[in-house]
Amino acid sequence: MRIALAYIFIILLWSTTPLAIKWSAEGSGFIFGVTARMSIGLICVLFMLLLSRQPLPWHSKARQTYFAIAVQIYGSMTAVYWGAQFIPSGWVSVIFGLSPFITALLTALWLGERSLTWDKLLAYLLGVGGLTLIFSTAIQMSLQSVLGIISVLLAVFLQTLSAVWVKRLHAKLPALTQVTGGLIFATPLYLVTWWLIDGIIPTALPTHSLLSILYLGLIATPIGFALYYYILTHLAATRVALITLISPVLALFLGYYLNNEVLTVKIIAGTGLILCALLMHSFMRRSRRNKLSEKRTLIR
Numbered sequence: 001m002r003i004a005l006a007y008i009f010i011i012l013l014w015s016t017t018p019l020a021i022k023w024s025a026e027g028s029g030f031i032f033g034v035t036a037r038m039s040i041g042l043i044c045v046l047f048m049l050l051l052s053r054q055p056l057p058w059h060s061k062a063r064q065t066y067f068a069i070a071v072q073i074y075g076s077m078t079a080v081y082w083g084a085q086f087i088p089s090g091w092v093s094v095i096f097g098l099s100p101f102i103t104a105l106l107t108a109l110w111l112g113e114r115s116l117t118w119d120k121l122l123a124y125l126l127g128v129g130g131l132t133l134i135f136s137t138a139i140q141m142s143l144q145s146v147l148g149i150i151s152v153l154l155a156v157f158l159q160t161l162s163a164v165w166v167k168r169l170h171a172k173l174p175a176l177t178q179v180t181g182g183l184i185f186a187t188p189l190y191l192v193t194w195w196l197i198d199g200i201i202p203t204a205l206p207t208h209s210l211l212s213i214l215y216l217g218l219i220a221t222p223i224g225f226a227l228y229y230y231i232l233t234h235l236a237a238t239r240v241a242l243i244t245l246i247s248p249v250l251a252l253f254l255g256y257y258l259n260n261e262v263l264t265v266k267i268i269a270g271t272g273l274i275l276c277a278l279l280m281h282s283f284m285r286r287s288r289r290n291k292l293s294e295k296r297t298l299i300r
Contacts, residue, residue, distance in 0.1 A: 003234050006227040011243055013224040015250035018092035019259060020220065021084050024212035028202045030081040033213060035194040038073065040217025041225075042183040048222060049180050056177060065171040069182030069229070072162035074189045076155040083151030086144040088261040093251030095152045097131050097274060099160045100124055106164040107236075123280040130273030131248075133266055163232060163240065175230035179222065248274060 024033035049056065084092050101124040166178070173181075205213075232240050249271045255261035 003231055006231050007243070010224060010227050010231065011246050011250070013220055013227075014096075014243060014247040015093065015254060017216065017220050017224070018084065018089040018251050019254055020212040020216050021081055021092065022089040022259070023208045024216060025081060025085060025209075027204075027206045027209045029198055030085055031078075031190075031194045031197050032200070032202065033209070034077055034081040035190040036213050037216040037221055038077070038183060038187050038190050040214070041221030042180075042187045044218060044222040045176065045180045045183060045226070048226075049176060052176065054174060054177055056180060057171075057173060061169055061171045062173060062177075062181065065166055065169050065173060065178060066181030066185050068162050068165035068169060069178055070185035070189070071165070072159045073182050073225070074186035076158040076162065078190075078193070079151045079155035079158065083148040083155065086142075086148030087152070088255055089259060090248070090252035090255035090261055090263075091149070092152055094131055094248040094270075095149065096156055096159075097127060097248045098153070099156050101128060102157060102160045103164065103240075106160055107167070110164050110168055119280070123277045126280065127274050127277035130270040130277065133270035133273060136266055166229070166232060172233075175226045175228075175233060178229045179225040182225070183221075 021033070024037065028036075080092060104120060104124060171178075228240075252261075252263060252267060252271060256263040
């Protein structure tokens with residue numbers, strides 16, 4: 001039950017995060033927005049760690065895990081924030097819908113998981129088809145939009161690489177400890193990057209930008225990352241990655257209603273294909289589980 005609730009909460013967080021990322025960079029620049037978010041997030045997780053009286057392991061495998069997590073927190077998030085400046089917020093979540101397919105490839109190659117069965121591949125390809133249909137609405141794009149898409153695609157790869165790396169290390173660390181260690185590694189990098197690129201603290205921020213930074217720093221970073229690594233510890237990496245096939249649907253509609261982003265018939269059709277991919281994946285997995293249960297019953 002806890003895993004299911006954590007899964008649902010992360011879907012809601014990841015659906016609202018792209019729009020919050022876009023808003024947080026308005027009036028301050030992308031690098032200040034992400035640096036402020038991670039700095040606030042680090043303070044929060046350190047406070048949570050102190051309250052829960054959890055130690056922060058610093059042995060070799062723990063440090064490797066923290067570094068692997070920092071690949072996502074620093075590398076992936078920096079790429080997302082930069083790319084989100086040039087494309088609609090809903091597209092960020094849609095592009096991240098590619099991560100189950102990339103995760104399946106990485107887990108098959110790196111972890112030896114059977115994540116590329118024909119039924120899963122069919123579901124993933126159907127989901128990718130939905131994403132392709134959505135992107136077909138943007139035939140005429142500026143160079144900045146193209147670079148924004150490439151940047152977010154890089155972020156997808158770094159996030160999936162980080163998740164599979166953490167699963168491979170299997171350090172058995174509590175989720176809060178993993179996030180804290182990852183932020184300890186990543187936040188100094190953000191501060192240095194902000195100082196080199198900008199180094200300016202804005203004297204005034206738009207209300208929606210300030211609220212977005214606070215939302216991302218106080219909720220999305222400490223709670224969202226902790227829940228993400230909690231379910232990553234208990235579920236296969238490919239099942240965790242399926243979150244990114246659900247959240248795009250919600251993110252697209254939020255962008256449409258709250259940020260006046262374009263929502264065409266092709267985009268709606270694409271999200272429908274993504275939902276079909278999810279239903280197919282769920283049905284196939286449940287059907288296989290029932291068949292295995294029946295075989296065990298017959299053997300007994």
